[in-house]
Every structure is written in structure tokens, then in C-alpha cells.
Amino acid sequence: MSEQRWIETLYQGYGQSFTVDKLLFEYKTDHQHLMIFENQQFGRVMVLDGVVQTTERDEFVYHEMLTHVPVIAHGNAKRVLIIGGGDGGILREVCRHSSVEHITQVEIDQSVIDMAKEHLPGHSDGAYDDPRANIVIGDGFDFVQQCQETFDVIISDSTDPMGPGEVLFTKDFYAGCQRCLNPGGVLVTQNGVAFMQTDEAANTAKRLTPLFKDWHFYSAAVPTYVGGIMAFAWASDSAQLRQQSLEVIRQRWQATGIKARFYTPELHLAAFSLPQYLLEAIGKA
Structure with a gap:
């Protein structure tokens, strides 16, 4: 056979x-x-x-970088919104920050959560039972248009811009997120493999520019997202969040007591250094 x-x-x-x-x-x-x-x-x-x-083998790279970079850079995140992320990996990493008081996760498909709990239990690692977590089954785009709450950090852990994930890469989605952010808050989103999906980064840059005072991308190499580095979009009304010193990032990270497998304060800062082809694509060369 x-x-x-x-x-x-x-x-x-x-x-x-x-x-x-x-x-x-x-x-x-x-x-x-x-x-x-x-x-x-x-x-x-x-x-x-x-x-x-x-x-199972490499999820920690993606989930740690999409979570710890914005939470540590913010420095005082109490309320976090997760869009998507039904496998529970982002929720798990956010829950590791004891200083976070409330987490809302909006996932369009309950069956993704159920199947991940059963077949990928290490991803959520019990996070769905955390009393700080409020799980909303619904459309993430609609949620940020209608939500009356505000958040310090918003993490969009969506699929690629096709099918249900397509609306999570639009100007209207980013505008909805901006409306839901507290002053000094930050939005991060998965933005595809930069070498293979360069146009996605360029389109995101154009859509973020009129909405946020400071936007950029950072990256990590995730083995199963083939074709080069995975890009994450970053947007805030505060440029200071992206300009923290290594000493400050180290102090904040050590204070969490979290033991990571990929994230380090040094990687945090280095991740914002982008290759020339990507800088040119987003108009920052």
C-alpha cells in the first residue's frame, strides 16, 4: 500500500x-x-x-510572536481582543500574562474550537476554561463594527485573505479595530509569507496608512508557512510602542515569569528589521 x-x-x-x-x-x-x-x-x-x-511541532513560533510582541511592547495591557484563533494557541499565550484582566475571542466557527480541543489539546492547554476568557461565536468583521467595548491589544489570527478570512484584510476591518482600541493600544495581524504574498503586505500598508499614526511589519520564520518569513502587521497611534529599549523589553518580559520556546526580548526588537524587498513593497525603503 x-x-x-x-x-x-x-x-x-x-x-x-x-x-x-x-x-x-x-x-x-x-x-x-x-x-x-x-x-x-x-x-x-x-x-x-x-x-x-x-x-503541533512549530505552532509555538507563530503564537508566541503574534502575542508577546504586542503585549510586552504595550507594557500594561489589561484588555485583549482576539479575532479568529479557534485552535486556541493565541488564547493560551495571552492567558499566560497574569496582568491581563479580560480576553474576548471572536471565532466564526465553533466546530474549529471543538475539534482543536479534541485533537490539538496542547494548543489551548486549558485556556478556554480561563475565567478571564469570553468566547464569542460570530463574525470578527461584524464584531469590530458593532462592539461598544475597547481594548489595549487586538490580535487578528485569521486565515489567508480568501473565503471567510478575506474581510479581515480590508480597510473597513482595520478601521473597526482602530475604533475599538484604547489610546496607546496596538493592533497586530498575521499577514502571510512576505516573499510569496508580497502584494498582501503592500495592500495592508496602504489600508493602514490613513488610519494609524504608526504602522509597520515584523516577522518570524515558521517552518510550515513555507516560502520565507511570516509577516505580521503592526498598527498603533503611538510610535513609542515600537521604539522600546532592549532594557525595557527585558524588564517587562522577566516580570511576566513566562518561559517561552521562541520569543526573546532580543528577537522582539530584531523582528521589526525587514528585508529590502519588503521595505520597498510597503513604501518604507
Whole structure:
């Protein structure tokens, strides 16, 4: 019997494949096609609509960088909003900050949360039971348009800009987030693999420019997001958040008592240094 292989369909003419050592779950929900399988290199792999979303082995890189960079840079985040993130990894990392008092997570698909809890329990690691967490099943775009609450940090952990995730890359979504931010707050979003999806970063830059006094991108290399560095968009009304000294970042990080696997204060600062091709694409060369 030949081995079963799954091939990612994110890019035309290029991709990655995984052996499917054991298919754990496959289901087409009202919103998307969800699959979870085991792979000898990356453990359990979650796929939505033909695109790898997260794996057991390398999820910590993405989740730590999308969470700790804004929370540590802010320095006093009490209220955090997560858009998407149904696998629970971002919620887990936010919950590790004892200084955060309230977390709202808006996920469009309850079945993603349920399946991740069952098949990827280490991602949330009990975070869905944290009393600070308020889980809202609904559309993230609609939420930020209608929400009357405000937040210190907003983290958009969306799928790529196709299907349900497409509206989370629009000017109106970013404007809604800006409206929901407290003064001195920060918005961060996943923004694709910069080398393969350079146009996405350029489009995000154009949409953030009229809305925020300070915007930029930072990056991390996540093995299963193939094609180079993963880019994260950063937007705030305060330029100071992006200009903290290494000493300040170190002090804040040490005060949390968190033991990370990827994030360090040194990486925090270095992540904002971008390659020339990306600086040119976003108009900051």
C-alpha cells in the first residue's frame, strides 16, 4: 500500500506535501473544509480549505510572536481582543500574562474550537476554561463594527485573505479595530509569507496608512508557512510602542515569569528589521 500524501494548494505551481500517517478528522462545516491528520515530522496538522493552519511541532513560533510582541511592547495591557484563533494557541499565550484582566475571542466557527480541543489539546492547554476568557461565536468583521467595548491589544489570527478570512484584510476591518482600541493600544495581524504574498503586505500598508499614526511589519520564520518569513502587521497611534529599549523589553518580559520556546526580548526588537524587498513593497525603503 502506497503512502497517502496531502499537498497544500495555497500557491499555484509551488507547495509542500505531508505524509498523512493517520487521518484524525475531516469535515466540511458551514464555513470551511477542516482536516486534521498526523505526520511523523510535525505531529498533528490542521488544514483549512487546503492550507496548513497550524501544527503541533512549530505552532509555538507563530503564537508566541503574534502575542508577546504586542503585549510586552504595550507594557500594561489589561484588555485583549482576539479575532479568529479557534485552535486556541493565541488564547493560551495571552492567558499566560497574569496582568491581563479580560480576553474576548471572536471565532466564526465553533466546530474549529471543538475539534482543536479534541485533537490539538496542547494548543489551548486549558485556556478556554480561563475565567478571564469570553468566547464569542460570530463574525470578527461584524464584531469590530458593532462592539461598544475597547481594548489595549487586538490580535487578528485569521486565515489567508480568501473565503471567510478575506474581510479581515480590508480597510473597513482595520478601521473597526482602530475604533475599538484604547489610546496607546496596538493592533497586530498575521499577514502571510512576505516573499510569496508580497502584494498582501503592500495592500495592508496602504489600508493602514490613513488610519494609524504608526504602522509597520515584523516577522518570524515558521517552518510550515513555507516560502520565507511570516509577516505580521503592526498598527498603533503611538510610535513609542515600537521604539522600546532592549532594557525595557527585558524588564517587562522577566516580570511576566513566562518561559517561552521562541520569543526573546532580543528577537522582539530584531523582528521589526525587514528585508529590502519588503521595505520597498510597503513604501518604507
